[in-house]
Amino acid sequence: EPEVTQTPSHQVTQMGQEVILRCVPISNHLYFYWYRQILGQKVEFLVSFYNNEISEKSEIFDDQFSVERPDGSNFTLKIRSTKLEDSAMYFCASRGFTAGNTIYFGEGSWLTVV
Amino acid sequence: KQEVTQIPAALSVPEGENLVLNCSFTDSAIYNLQWFRQDPGKGLTSLLLIQSSQREQTSGRLNASLDKSSGRSTLYIAASQPGDSATYLCAVHSGGGADGLTFGKGTHLIIQP
Numbered sequence: 001e002p003e004v005t006q007t008p009s010h011q012v013t014q015m016g017q018e019v020i021l022r023c024v025p026i027s028n029h030l031y032f033y034w035y036r037q038i039l040g041q042k043v044e045f046l047v048s049f050y051n052n053e054i055s056e057k058s059e060i061f062d063d064q065f066s067v068e069r070p071d072g073s074n075f076t077l078k079i080r081s082t083k084l085e086d087s088a089m090y091f092c093a094s095r096g097f098t099a100g101n102t103i104y105f106g107e108g109s110w111l112t113v114v
Numbered sequence: 115k116q117e118v119t120q121i122p123a124a125l126s127v128p129e130g131e132n133l134v135l136n137c138s139f140t141d142s143a144i145y146n147l148q149w150f151r152q153d154p155g156k157g158l159t160s161l162l163l164i165q166s167s168q169r170e171q172t173s174g175r176l177n178a179s180l181d182k183s184s185g186r187s188t189l190y191i192a193a194s195q196p197g198d199s200a201t202y203l204c205a206v207h208s209g210g211g212a213d214g215l216t217f218g219k220g221t222h223l224i225i226q227p
Binding site: 031033035041042043044045046047048050055056058091093102103104105106107108110 | 150156163215216
């Protein structure tokens, strides 16, 4: 079965450093997402991306965050200057064309900011 | 703003029992509702997707129902097994141009052998 893959699985970074999390969505999918889950809390929506631009973002997704699809397969989340409160599991997800399609999630990238 | 609540927060039952997990949402204007399974430290595995026009979906021992007008969904697990132990998350895909899923906090399920 096709799957969403994410790298790295775990990253430790110092506060103030830039971090890039990478994702390879399912190949024929058109909508891409980033979510995060702080330990013990709900999964929260960050951003959706379609047709090479952001289609929706939450209030969490401030100027410190950016997303990019640098080529035909990768989808990245960049955090410019990490804060302690950015420590979380970050999930990439993708879905097909229609709103009724199932959204598929990757295994997550666990980010620890020290 | 859509809010999703899951009850109970945790549940521990002996193997073989049938059980029901509950999910409620505040805004009934939804595209669909998805149930996910999350194992500790792992990603989200989609279990069932119910479109707003549907009343229920079944997959194996799992059955999910949706009552959109009352803002409720249930996930029924038949003949539970220890391998069903996980956190079960309910997520709503709202309408009105909102594309992100709104998640509940989940029900942490333990099936005792």
